[in-house]
Amino acid sequence: MVQDFFFNVNDPDxxxxxxxxxxxxxxxxxxxxxxxxxxxxEPNAQGTIHSHPEEQWGVLLEGDGVRIQGxxxxxxxxxxxxxxxxxxPHGFRAGAKGAKVLDVFAPPREEYKKAGQGFGTxxx
Amino acid sequence: MVQDFFFNVNDPDxxxxxxxxxxxxxxxxxxxxxxxxxxxxEPNAQGTIHSHPEEQWGVLLEGDGVRIQGxxxxxxxxxxxxxxxxxxPHGFRAGAKGAKVLDVFAPPREEYKKAGQGFGTxxx
Numbered sequence: 001m002v003q004d005f006f007f008n009v010n011d012p013d014x015x016x017x018x019x020x021x022x023x024x025x026x027x028x029x030x031x032x033x034x035x036x037x038x039x040x041x042e043p044n045a046q047g048t049i050h051s052h053p054e055e056q057w058g059v060l061l062e063g064d065g066v067r068i069q070g071x072x073x074x075x076x077x078x079x080x081x082x083x084x085x086x087x088x089p090h091g092f093r094a095g096a097k098g099a100k101v102l103d104v105f106a107p108p109r110e111e112y113k114k115a116g117q118g119f120g121t122x123x124x
Numbered sequence: 125m126v127q128d129f130f131f132n133v134n135d136p137d138x139x140x141x142x143x144x145x146x147x148x149x150x151x152x153x154x155x156x157x158x159x160x161x162x163x164x165x166e167p168n169a170q171g172t173i174h175s176h177p178e179e180q181w182g183v184l185l186e187g188d189g190v191r192i193q194g195x196x197x198x199x200x201x202x203x204x205x206x207x208x209x210x211x212x213p214h215g216f217r218a219g220a221k222g223a224k225v226l227d228v229f230a231p232p233r234e235e236y237k238k239a240g241q242g243f244g245t246x247x248x
Binding site: 002003005006007008009010029031032033034036054055057059067069070072074076077079080081082083084085086102104106107 | 126127129130131132133134153155156157158160178179181183191193194196198200201203204205206207208209210226228230231
């Protein structure tokens with residue numbers, strides 16, 4: 001059914017649930033060439049700085065925070081988006097409002113194809 | 125500079141401009157493994173039904189409309205997103221408010237790596 005290919009960013013039951021670290025959870029949607037990850041970051045929580053060979057794009061859907069990428073910190077607002085080439089260390093620290101980030105991985109990250117815990121890399 | 129990797133969905137000057145068809149324009153952001161396309165569809169305008177081998181994901185950022193995929197029509201609201209496997213015919217018809225859609229292509233579509241016109245496929 002075509003409806004099986006349609007989702008909503010605010011559906012709490014959609015996707016594969018994953019706790020990345022304390023205060024940072026995601027729901028993962030697996031494709032063949034790309035994977036989407038809807039990350040919820042609690043106020044002032046921060047994801048572990050990590051890297052992986054897959055390219056990543058992020059879009060800030062709600063809240064505020066700081067994108068940490070390549071050792072630099074970039075404050076971001078709703079509507080900002082960014083590209084993270086493969087193997088560039090990165091992370092995100094939410095501001096006082098918390099944050100919701102839509103991440104895209106291409107190709108899909110093997111570690112995220114099942115529910116679980118952690119960023120899924122050796123340094124996470 | 126790390127800032128070269130950061131953009132905003134409402135920046136009218138960012139990305140490669142492309143007129144897909146009458147009333148449907150986009151700004152394209154080219155990556156190595158994926159490509160983002162920010163599509164603006166005028167009220168009641170419709171993109172040509174077309175297909176391509178690359179996987180596509182779409183997110184409705186603003187407005188309303190109908191996603192046409194695999195011969196079926198699915199009404200969508202802000203926050204809805206969808207996956208379109210490679211080679212599945214698809215298009216979008218905006219409602220009275222028009223629509224802004226964030227599309228992701230993986231791998232990047234060669235036709236969209238430069239500014240221009242058209243959907244870039246034989247049947248567009």
